[in-house]
Amino acid sequence: MMMQIIKAVVLGIVQGIGEFLPISSSAHLILVPYLLNWEEHSMAFDIALHVGTLLAVLVVFFRDWWDLFVGAVKRVTKGKKSFNNRMFWYLVIATIPGALFGVLLGDLIEDKLRPMIWPIAVLLAVMGVLIFLGDRWADKHYKIETDFKHISLKQAIIIGCSQSLAIFPGFSRSGTTILAARLMGLSKNAATKFTFLLSVPIIAGAAILKIPKLTFSIDVIVGVVVSFVVGLLSIKFLLSYIKKHDFSVFAIYRVIIAIIVLVKYFVF
Numbered sequence: 001m002m003m004q005i006i007k008a009v010v011l012g013i014v015q016g017i018g019e020f021l022p023i024s025s026s027a028h029l030i031l032v033p034y035l036l037n038w039e040e041h042s043m044a045f046d047i048a049l050h051v052g053t054l055l056a057v058l059v060v061f062f063r064d065w066w067d068l069f070v071g072a073v074k075r076v077t078k079g080k081k082s083f084n085n086r087m088f089w090y091l092v093i094a095t096i097p098g099a100l101f102g103v104l105l106g107d108l109i110e111d112k113l114r115p116m117i118w119p120i121a122v123l124l125a126v127m128g129v130l131i132f133l134g135d136r137w138a139d140k141h142y143k144i145e146t147d148f149k150h151i152s153l154k155q156a157i158i159i160g161c162s163q164s165l166a167i168f169p170g171f172s173r174s175g176t177t178i179l180a181a182r183l184m185g186l187s188k189n190a191a192t193k194f195t196f197l198l199s200v201p202i203i204a205g206a207a208i209l210k211i212p213k214l215t216f217s218i219d220v221i222v223g224v225v226v227s228f229v230v231g232l233l234s235i236k237f238l239l240s241y242i243k244k245h246d247f248s249v250f251a252i253y254r255v256i257i258a259i260i261v262l263v264k265y266f267v268f
Contacts, residue, residue, distance in 0.1 A: 001218070007038060008223035015049035015223075016056070016230025020196065020238055022131055022175035022250045023257075025053075027124050030169055031261050034117055047210035048220050052227030054203040057196055060235045064197060083149055090153055091194075094160025095201040098173075101164040102206060109167055121261040123170025128254030131179050135247045138182040145187035151194060155184050163198060173199065178247065188242040196235065 014032050018025030029046050033039070058065070068091070071084025113119070138145075146155070162180035166173035174195050181191030 004217075004219040005222050007033075007041075008219040009226050010036075011041070011045075012049055012052065012223040012226025013230050015046075015053055015227040016232075017234050018172075019050065019053040019199070019227075019231060020057070020174055020234040022172050022178055022247060023254055024124055024127070024170050024172035024175060025050075026166070026169040027120050027172070028257075030114060030120055031117070031124075031257070035261065035264065040115070044210050045220065045223070047207055048216075049223050049227045050203050051207050052224040052229075053231035054200065054207060055228050056231030056235060057199055057203075059232065061197055061200070064193075065200065068197075087151070090151065090156040091197055091201065093153070094156045094163070094198055095205075097157075097161045098163040098166065098202045099205055101167050102202070102209075105167055106206075106209075109169075113169060118262060118265050120170045121258040121265070123168060124261075125255045125258035127171055127175055127179075128251040128258070131175055131247055131254075132251035134179045134183050135251075138185065139246065142185040146185050146190060147187055148190040148193050151186065151190060155181070155186065156194075158184065159194060159198065163202065173202070175250075188246070189239075192238060192242055 010032070011029060014028045015025050017023070018028045026046065029049070030040075033041065068084045068088040071082045071086075072088040074080045074082065075085035146152075159177050159180045162176040163173055165171040165176045177195040177198060178191045181194060182188070186194070
């Protein structure tokens with residue numbers, strides 16, 4: 001039991017960091033146990049850890065989501081147009097592609113791709129390179145960047161479609177959405193905030209589907225609590241970090257971890 005709790009703590013930390021930093025939590029939840037020679041855990045346990053990070057993003061952005069929801073209600077009851085109403089529905093619409101991919105391909109990915117270590121490592125590295133190049137390209141080509149309040153429906157839909165790729169471990173939900181946003185000229189702050197808000201409905205939906213299959217043992221509860229606490233810290237860190245830095249460090253980290261995994265897989 002003690003070893004199970006230790007694993008839950010480690011994986012909770014991995015999830016809390018990986019969900020919000022653009023490094024792919026799903027890939028790390030597979031690759032970290034592989035590097036440590038641990039037995040594979042279930043997708044349901046992954047989803048339980050996602051509940052912790054879901055609670056974290058809800059805590060940090062509760063006021064934002066409340067304002068968005070109130071804006072949507074006022075539009076229906078009073079016919080009052082507002083930014084909050086518009087953004088609420090943008091987020092709802094942007095969630096649809098990822099939700100469809102999850103329903104249609106979720107079980108297939110869990111059965112076929114999760115055991116394939118080297119393709120996940122390759123995706124981790126490839127997305128690292130794309131994030132690095134895309135972020136620099138955006139800085140060079142967009143002198144005036146789009147702030148959060150001026151995100152368009154088209155941009156929201158494209159970001160939502162990019163989120164669909166996160167079903168493949170290694171792409172990273174936050175990585176793909178931030179990259180798509182940056183390539184369309186969104187500022188780092190706007191891209192990151194939209195990504196965080198967009199994570200709420202997709203993670204909640206996945207949790208609703210998977211949690212009935214999960215037994216809430218002590219190790220699961222520990223993992224959820226740890227992922228919640230670390231998730232809070234990760235959100236605060238990234239929101240502060242991007243004010244002065246780009247995403248290069250995360251891209252480089254992805255490539256380094258991928259190389260370590262590939263060396264272990266093919267050499268050792």
